Amino acid sequence: MNLREQAEKRVDAKIKFQENLYKYLIVNTIIxxxxxxxxxxxxxxxxxMFFWGIGVLDDFxxxxxxxxxxxxxxxxxLSKMGD
Incomplete structure (x- = not known):
């Protein structure tokens, strides 16, 4: 896996967390x-809040x-193996 793929994977995880958090806040405010x-x-x-919050924490x-x-x-x- 090259660096670009790793960066894309991290960015996707962060975007997923942020989207889930915004939905969590909006829906819980309405409820x-x-x-x-x-x-x-x-x-x-x-x-x-409790059960959805577990999912939000997992995404975080x-x-x-x-x-x-x-x-x-x-x-x-890696640094230990190189020595």
Whole structure:
């Protein structure tokens, strides 16, 4: 896998996370308004926020944290092998 393919993969993961986060915020805002006005309870909002939030966190870790950490580990191993 060349550098361009790796960069495209990272950018795609970041775009996916950002899109999912925007959808999460918009939909949960709408559900919060509906819950406040019509239902007078927030169990539906809590349910949606929790389970969808798990997916958003997963996308975040795939896009930002895990990729950079993995790359650092690979670079360390390559430098050890070169010595």
């Amino acid at each position: 919060a308004i509906i819950c406040f006005v019509f239902l007078q309870s927030f169990w539906l909002l809590a349910f949606v 870790f795939k896009a930002y944290s895990l990729n950079s950490y993995r790359e650092e580990m690979i670079q360390k191993e």
